Amino acid sequence: MSETLSSPLSPAAGDGPAAPAPLTLSMQGALNRALGEVLEDNPKALIFGEDVGRLGGVFRITDGLQARFGAERVFDTPLAESGILGMSVGLAMAGFHPIPEVQFDGFAYPAVNQIVSQIGRMNYRSRGALPMPVTLRVPSFGGIRAPELHGESLESLFVHVPGLKVVSPADPHQAYHLLRLAGSMPDPVIFMEPKARYWQKGPVDPADAGALEGARIARPGRHLTLIAWGAMVARCLQVAELAAEDGIEVEVLDLRWLSPIDADGLAESVSRTRRAVVVHEAPRSSGLGAEIAALVTERCFNTLKAPVERVTGFDVPYPSGDLEDEYIPNIDRILFGIQRVLEHRRG
Amino acid sequence: MSETLSSPLSPAAGDGPAAPAPLTLSMQGALNRALGEVLEDNPKALIFGEDVGRLGGVFRITDGLQARFGAERVFDTPLAESGILGMSVGLAMAGFHPIPEVQFDGFAYPAVNQIVSQIGRMNYRSRGALPMPVTLRVPSFGGIRAPELHGESLESLFVHVPGLKVVSPADPHQAYHLLRLAGSMPDPVIFMEPKARYWQKGPVDPADAGALEGARIARPGRHLTLIAWGAMVARCLQVAELAAEDGIEVEVLDLRWLSPIDADGLAESVSRTRRAVVVHEAPRSSGLGAEIAALVTERCFNTLKAPVERVTGFDVPYPSGDLEDEYIPNIDRILFGIQRVLEHRRG
Amino acid sequence: MESPTPADPSELEELYRLLAAVRQLDTAAVRWQRQGIIPGYAPLLGQEAAQVGSGYAVDPTRDFLFPTYRELGVARAVGVDMVEYMATHKATWHGGLYNPATTHFAPIQAVVGGSVLHAVGWAHGQKLAGPGEDGYNVAVSYFGDGASSQGDVHEAMNFAAVMKAPVIFFVQNNGWAISVPTERQVAGGSVAARAAGYGMPSLSVDGNDVTAVLEATRQALAHCRDGGGPILIEARTYRLGPHSTSDDPGRYRSLDEEQAARRSDPLAACEALLRTRFGTPDSFFAGALAAGEAEAEAVRQGLEGLAPRPGSEMFDFVFQQPTPALKAQAAAWRTESEHV
Amino acid sequence: MESPTPADPSELEELYRLLAAVRQLDTAAVRWQRQGIIPGYAPLLGQEAAQVGSGYAVDPTRDFLFPTYRELGVARAVGVDMVEYMATHKATWHGGLYNPATTHFAPIQAVVGGSVLHAVGWAHGQKLAGPGEDGYNVAVSYFGDGASSQGDVHEAMNFAAVMKAPVIFFVQNNGWAISVPTERQVAGGSVAARAAGYGMPSLSVDGNDVTAVLEATRQALAHCRDGGGPILIEARTYRLGPHSTSDDPGRYRSLDEEQAARRSDPLAACEALLRTRFGTPDSFFAGALAAGEAEAEAVRQGLEGLAPRPGSEMFDFVFQQPTPALKAQAAAWRTESEHV
């Protein structure tokens, strides 16, 4: 048996250490595992935020980490988001790799000044002398019937800020590998966790990350590209399943990196399918869907059969639980969007 | 002489009060005049912020108003932007019309939480019981060789926030009338003043506002629509002048209202010219140019001859004075953009 | 501050009735969450005296109250409709369905520290409007030990003290901000100790003693009405229940600690005072608790009957003057989601 | 705090030389702005003792300083290259051209209160790293009376005090935040008075007395090195010049007030001490001022020779790992703006 053909999962293959077997984990479990490994790999990595220590975070993403790594490396801060992010700047200047958590998306707003004016700019301001390896975890997006300001989608704000990188995983495998990657990067990364997917289980292969740069084709298709990230990827996969029953082969593109956006990957897909729909929870106006529509149109203008359709949240505050299914793009609305694109006739 | 033909400027015409004569004012003067009249018209209107009282603001926009209206209606606050905006919420709840100033664009960041989570949401949260007539003045954009964070363009952030209206004037006449209008509106308005244009003079006709809704054709043209706001409008008018020398008739659209965007006005212009370039100072990614490109493409897909071109700031922190002319779209870069659109060939 | 003993039982009986109603409503709400009637709730168990004592002192026809997400007791004391209040916890409408302009009870606030500056702004508005015959109207800002760490709270105290705004900062120090105990949260150990740094008076009070809280709040109101500017009250109490119905306090504190705290139950304290001072009979307490139970049951029925708000309201309340763009979105929503 | 009298003149002479150099550089910078060499500047006239006294005490090989936009005096005292420092005021590069990692002097900060939390974070990092033989390395956070109103400053003090981080909050209370006097800014009248609320010690010192400032800073450093946690120093001084070269103080304060303040000139005070205590001759002072003048002239030459940075640096320093998108923008910029 040639070495290149041997299964990477077989402990007998090669003479490196035994590759861990693929696991079934919830996204919460995958993130927790990734954080543990980041802390193991890098003694300078620190986790802190509100209730991340003894409690393990309100979503238990840091569960058990304080017990394992000690209260110096995993610690609770007072209740102040600007404080948490501002402190991250100083810790990074002191050579640490801060991994702060903001408890919910909407509580990143009090920290916007430190994120935009300081974290995003310090490497530039200092001409590279003060790198900001800050991995900011933000439980994000809606869908869990939570109180006000616990269901915000801040990606458009973050993507517009120079000096930040932004990523959002769609499933446990992605979550595990993207967080391990983000946690080792020398630049600030906003890690947007789709909280509605925390408890969904899926396979995680720790040994085989696959490519982690750029977008990812979550399902191939010929007739139309459906572009999404975070929790909307799973919904788009459902939609693709339904559309397939009508013979429409939808390609689902999981964007993953929201900044920088994988413009080449987008263009590659849409140049094949010639039609695109982008789906997000955030309000429509100046949402990331606009950037994607603009990018795709710039690159694929001559091949596009219809304008890029945006199926998004409305330009209204994220509503209370009773109305959130009216607000978040649902299967019907995505199907309507697909239909509009398919039916568009060049004038 | 029939009454309809009599000049509105002639004091003899009609029997109403004498219409004031058109004036020549700087934008600073026009804004100052508008604020005085807003305070005169509405005894509940209050101006406050850092140094807006005795000093009259670092840009003198509130010059003389404390002397005229007293230190109860025009007052200095302690140095805290979240405080200024948070206090505005309470004053609005108490029946006042707050007109706070944030001293420079970049210092709106510390107030983002109060702007997004409170000012933009209180009317909604209270089901209309607590309107938020807050007119937030923000000296905005770059071009004056100022220190760091004194040259930010925050429109994309603001436009994405439900519950806010956003407007930016391009010249003294617009500044005067739009501020009078904004200062009388029952909803929160972010009023973005192009500080690079504060000292440019121009005609102001207090008696004839013209239409104040939606966008405004600043210069008509047939071959291409150049879309801009704030300080970029003047630059685009220069570009149109130059292009005219080459026989290219550029229509310059002054967007004015950034939220809500006048999608009909945009589509009307571009459906005639079939080509569009949008210009802004803010970084490109997820800038307002993306929204405009997406909107225009959605509405004019079948008539567009080329993808909407974006000529914008780069995805870098707003640089120091020595480099700002490299960063802000200059005449060359706008002309290159126009050229790309004109030369685009359908595949 | 010392707890004063009232001269006649009627006020104390009224306070006990309020405490009992709040206790019953609050414990019922936890039950409703377990029964699936509401998706979540933040219990105030243990904080009844701090909330009832302060709310009772305030005049909601002229003063204005700014709650957090845990002020059911205050809301009840100032007469907010309990179904409209609970609507926020039923996920019907963020902030509740009651009218904050008429009740003078601001919408329920989900942002920790988010409304403290609003109280200061409202209070400054009263200063600008000038005092009435009986002095200034007063804003009462409720927040917790955790909230005291937020920058906004500092800005609010400094603004208020510089402007001499008639506002009471009413801090319920309940020992915890979710899993973080006060000693890891509030440097120096006391929020009241911060007041002196702003040249502002403060009162530190046993938050489990309803008459002490009432008296402190009355003193503070008098101070504000007189134009004395802001004042801070720190009511020392304890959150006996979980942070919210999805919290698990067993992860961060011991049963021993909880049990010890239970010994200073605010209802028991009020009951003891009534019994020893006025010889109030068993029947009174049983009656108050039964009335509270009946009230809770009525609220339950109200909540179960509370239909979701129509989706069109998502669009209706964004602005006073709706925009064409939003109208178009509402129309698209109607077509695609309501299929009309 | 009392000003201690030093035993021998050498240290005091060194301080005077620093004060003189800073005075000459600072007044020269105002001139350079008038001459069009730099577009703007924020003078520190009157604050030399506060800056030199504190900067001189710090050990920049181990401690870390976090300045605002007005700390030329501190920068000079800890040996930052003055041309590289002034580069920010020449609009060459936001934050200056010096290397903050090697100088231990953070980039010049344009956001009021923006870096106070950074100092706390850095100090907590020293806590985590553990003390050296001579105790902890110390962060020194500089800010003004105006900045004390910012929420971030409160969060910083509370974080530091909860975590016992070795950080000195060094407040220059220079009487003004642009046009707003301290009494309309700092409720209670003193920033030092805030410290007690966090259980943190504070020192209030005559900021125009360089030996008093030095002594206070040394005490504070010793406190921090010993693991005593944070400490606050309020140096009471006065901004004799305008807020910046584009400010007009005549609009908000009287000449009388300025003249009165001029009587406590920090250089004159240090000179008087040297003369009375050590009989230092005229020649020493003339020499120090002349040396400062020569230094300023050398800096002027350096500044005039300072070429704009290449536009490509806009892109180069955004990330440690540049993105393809940014590389593409840099290429487009090169084509369209550099015509290459």
Ligand SMILES: Cc1ncc(C[n+]2csc(CCOP(=O)(O)OP(=O)(O)O)c2C)c(N)n1
């Ligand atoms: C700005 C903000 N950050 C975080 C949260 C999440 N959160 C909700 S309540 C809470 C603890 C608040 O503690 P405290 O102020 O003491 O009030 P308590 O819950 O004890 O009544 C936290 C962290 C929030 N709602 N808002």
Ligand SMILES: Cc1ncc(C[n+]2csc(CCOP(=O)(O)OP(=O)(O)O)c2C)c(N)n1
């Ligand atoms: C967050 C923020 N708000 C406003 C400004 C504008 N500004 C610059 S300096 C200043 C006054 C600062 O006063 P103080 O903290 O006392 O320092 P000083 O200028 O007296 O040294 C203001 C308002 C700013 N730079 N940053």
Ligand SMILES: [Mg+2]
């Ligand atoms: Mg608490």
Ligand SMILES: [Mg+2]
């Ligand atoms: Mg000052």
